[in-house]
Amino acid sequence: MTGLASPYSALKERAWAANQEIPKRGLAIYTFGNVSALDAARGVIAIKPSGVPYDQLTVDDMVVLDLDGNLVEGKLRPSSDTATHLLLYRTWKGIGGVVHTHSSYATGWAQARLPIPIYGTTHADHLDEDVPCTAVMSDEAVARDYELETGHQILACFQDRDPLHTPMVLVAGHAPFTWGETPEKAVYNAAVLEELAKMAFLTRTLNEDASRLPSTLIRKHYERKHGKGAYYGQK
16 A cells, blocks of 8 residues: 555544543553444454553554454554454444553452442433443353453343443453443543542442432433433533
């Protein structure tokens, strides 16, 4: 493609910008975490290369793959979490970005193997349920394709959930994943998840017997932002 602009330039730029939000929002340090962006029409994603620090990452470093994981464009090895991203894209129609971080509070809940309880209205503004946590991966699954099995952990957790309704999960013993209709929304969800995790930790620290927010308040706060009669924000 010497002398020609890449047909994936816009996708790579978008994925690069979304990855830059990870350290900017304090969601990971050094090389931790990654973001991918989907071009559904072309059936490809752009994803962060493995082990490249965010402050050294360039648009040209972004790796483009098809949904089967075949290299389309790029010189670097893609993120080690690529198989997880690809499985989610292949399974869930409607998502356009996937984010994996090791943000401190969300990762703490994941390591504790606990869902994040819906204690207050901030949580209810975004979700009407606890942030789910997967089961722990079995020894047999670890011995197989680990990153692909991570994706299957997430899918198993969402057998009875709508991933666009609840766009986040804690992978037990590991860390969070989020997603969204766009890569920008997926990063937004990652930042929201970290805040919810922090608030829930503080709540439980202050009162270990803190109770779940009453269902009437959960519905009110969720519906005023996401329901048919939503009135939060500007029209």
